[in-house]
Amino acid sequence: MVLLDDRTRADRLVSDVSADIINGAFAPGDRLDELSLADRYGVSRTPVREALRRLASSGLVDVRPRRGAVVASITPAKLAELFGAMAEMEATCARLAAIGMTPMERRRLEEFHASMRPLAADGDAEGFAAANLTFHTQIYAGAHNGHLAEIASGLRSRLMPYRRAQFRTPGRLPRSHEEHGAVTAAILAADAPAAHAAMLRHVSLVEESFEQLANGYGDRKQDAGSPDRA
Numbered sequence: 001m002v003l004l005d006d007r008t009r010a011d012r013l014v015s016d017v018s019a020d021i022i023n024g025a026f027a028p029g030d031r032l033d034e035l036s037l038a039d040r041y042g043v044s045r046t047p048v049r050e051a052l053r054r055l056a057s058s059g060l061v062d063v064r065p066r067r068g069a070v071v072a073s074i075t076p077a078k079l080a081e082l083f084g085a086m087a088e089m090e091a092t093c094a095r096l097a098a099i100g101m102t103p104m105e106r107r108r109l110e111e112f113h114a115s116m117r118p119l120a121a122d123g124d125a126e127g128f129a130a131a132n133l134t135f136h137t138q139i140y141a142g143a144h145n146g147h148l149a150e151i152a153s154g155l156r157s158r159l160m161p162y163r164r165a166q167f168r169t170p171g172r173l174p175r176s177h178e179e180h181g182a183v184t185a186a187i188l189a190a191d192a193p194a195a196h197a198a199m200l201r202h203v204s205l206v207e208e209s210f211e212q213l214a215n216g217y218g219d220r221k222q223d224a225g226s227p228d229r230a
Helices: 004-022 034-041 045-058 076-100 103-115 117-122 125-142 146-168 172-188 192-225
Strands: 061-064 068-071
Touching (some): 004 034, 045 061, 045 068, 076 192, 146 172
Antiparallel strands (some): 061 068
């Protein structure tokens, strides 16, 4: 049984380990030992086990016989494929939501989008990331297609570490909120083609923002290792 505090610690640990994998603190193939991770992040082994389970489901970690958990190797091409699939699934959900959302669902989406504005304005990346999940989930539900929502949710879980990471790109929160606004406006207007296009653009910009962040990590590591920077 996982206690509430352990679950909360696991949530934080998933975020912290994901960030360290993405920024290169852990390299592909590195072994993620439970005891070492517990010491590094100042937690017990219980939330570490839960965090590794979730990281494995997202594809950031592989669990291998006799080696335990290791950092997975994901190529830029594979990541681009995942983002492409995610964009198409979410765009389809937005198109169907524009057609099929009930008046109450549309009002809730509009109100929830408005409630995210202070989070974006305050630069609250953690709060915005949590609200962002709810925003997209409302659109999946509004598509009224359970199979499609399940596929979209699965892809989202796989890409969650990368989608959360891109919120650290400077200026990303207000831009993301503006992109959500375009999607919301199209859904409220029952404009299915516009909703599809707006969501497709939004997810493509999510990928672009992550690439900017990842390139920035790479540049900083190169500068740190350059003798001219010593």
